[in-house]
Amino acid sequence: MTRQNTALWLPKRGARFEVGPAPYTPPATNEVVVRVRAVAVNPVDGIPGFLYRFALPWLTFPAVVGSDVAGEVVETGPGVTRLRPGDRVLGHAFGVEKSQNRAAEGAFQHYVVLMRHMVCPIPDSLSFAQAAVVPLAVSTAATGMFQQDHLGLALPCAAPAERAETVLVWGGSTSVGSNAIQLARNAGYQVVATASPHNFDYLRSLGAAETVDRSSPTAVEEIVERIGDRPLAGTLAIGSKSLAKTIAIAARTAGGRRIASAQPALFTRVAGRRAPRQGVRVSSIWGGTLKDNEVGPAIYADFLPTALATGTYRAAPDATVVGHGLAHIPDALRRLRAGVSAQKLVVTL
Ligand SMILES: NC(=O)c1ccc[n+]([C@@H]2O[C@H](COP(=O)([O-])OP(=O)(O)OC[C@H]3O[C@@H](n4cnc5c(N)ncnc54)[C@H](OP(=O)(O)O)[C@@H]3O)[C@@H](O)[C@H]2O)c1
Incomplete structure (x- = not known):
């Protein structure tokens, strides 16, 4: 034809x-x-x-x-x-x-x-x-969260066991963040996410346990407090100025001190240059790299089809x-x- x-x-x-x-x-x-x-x-x-x-x-x-x-x-x-x-x-x-x-x-x-x-x-x-x-939003979130060169978190699945660790999604109401929250929940992590207050109900509907105003002058302290003693498994930093805040948070919490940044590589390099001194590792996401490793098929072939059909993923x-x-x-x-x-x-x- x-x-x-x-x-x-x-x-x-x-x-x-x-x-x-x-x-x-x-x-x-x-x-x-x-x-x-x-x-x-x-x-x-x-x-x-x-x-x-x-x-x-x-x-x-x-x-x-x-x-x-x-x-x-x-x-x-x-x-x-x-x-x-x-x-x-x-x-x-x-x-x-x-x-x-x-x-x-x-x-x-x-x-x-x-x-x-x-x-x-x-x-x-x-x-x-x-x-x-x-597609691009879930690919970017999955690249940052599941690739070993970024956060290396456990992959999502149909019946995840609840984990003791927290994932921080800075910029939770972005398209990338909306997918990151759901991926983290479907992998069993507790999620703390930031957005403007008018999006808090939206973040909760996606599975975030805690929501914090990204523009609050006390956002860093609030998040450190909400994470409490739970280990931080990793952070996805989305949006301008997200790195300075998330580095400060990662440096003050127990557990994984890894941040995957969705900002362009150059911004990430500049904004993340002080991170190693605070014991924090920052990496820059390119949302297409998952097509070349196990994460791409794990999301598009193994996880998403059933999760979308059963409604566990929106x-x-x-x-x-x-x-x-x-x-x-x-x-x-x-x-x-x-x-x-x-x-x-x-x-x-
Ligand atoms: N590295 C990659 O491969 C890759 C791929 C895709 C996207 N990105 C980048 O990821 C970011 C998000 O893209 P997207 O398409 O998901 O965005 P989007 O859906 O267009 O984002 C809209 C949201 O951005 C939030 N926002 C605005 N300024 C912010 C800031 N400074 N910090 C945190 N959140 C902020 C707003 O939240 P409130 O209304 O709640 O305030 C709004 O809900 C962009 O910077 C984009 O360039 C990177």
């Missing part, structure tokens, strides 16, 4: 996005092609041209960017047995990754090539728009659909730059 594809092209660094025809790329070994029904937008999708040199220096143009996909499998390549045409799925698209650097794998098009182990079937009760909020935060059609994605990126709170901006296709 001949399939007509259309993409939102980024013709060159710093140029405007343009909707135009794109080749349909059939799946190679261990790949699937998904007819995209919804995409979510992330800060990295809309960075200004000059920042590409720092954030994605390898990216070749014209490019198709975007990471968050939900849709239907239309074709599977050799080696794919877990997924079939017609399956409703969400998936992390890796077109801008250094190892891929391929327009066919960017989310912002009608037919996208995905890696089989970074695709997760979704229940009928979950809309494509809501499912699209998950596609969070709530999706706000900004429009229908590729041409609405630049609007969504503009709205994202203006700021969102506990929501993910989505475009349906």
